[in-house]
Amino acid sequence: MKRSELENEVREIIAETLGVEPGDIVSGSNLIEDLGADSLDVMEVIMMFEDKHGVSVADDAEIATFHELVEAMAMAKATREQGHPA
Numbered sequence: 001m002k003r004s005e006l007e008n009e010v011r012e013i014i015a016e017t018l019g020v021e022p023g024d025i026v027s028g029s030n031l032i033e034d035l036g037a038d039s040l041d042v043m044e045v046i047m048m049f050e051d052k053h054g055v056s057v058a059d060d061a062e063i064a065t066f067h068e069l070v071e072a073m074a075m076a077k078a079t080r081e082q083g084h085p086a
Contacts, residue, residue: 001077003070010070013045027067035066042069049073055080 001009015022018035031037037045046057046069055076063069 003074006074006077007070010045010049010066010073013048014066014069017041017045017048025066027065029066030064031066031069032064045069046072050076053077053080 011022011025014020014025014031014035014037018037018041020035025035029035031042032039042063046063050056053076055073057072057076061068061072061075063072
């Protein structure tokens with residue numbers, strides 16, 4: 001999956017979960033402060049991605065922005081693609 005495809009997928013999940021416009025989600029968007037998420041919303045987005053791709057985002061990942069969320073998901077996919085279990 002290309003980086004832009006991953007970003008678009010994550011953007012769509014966030015938009016659907018939070019009821020915001022995909023165009024309002026940019027790299028530096030803070031999920032809580034800018035997009036109105038709470039910690040449960042962030043976990044829901046992560047779990048939706050994990051379930052869809054059979055991956056596991058690191059429990060210790062620090063995720064506050066859209067960019068950090070995409071990075072954590074890219075790392076989870078890379079780990080999975082290298083043959084490590086989810």
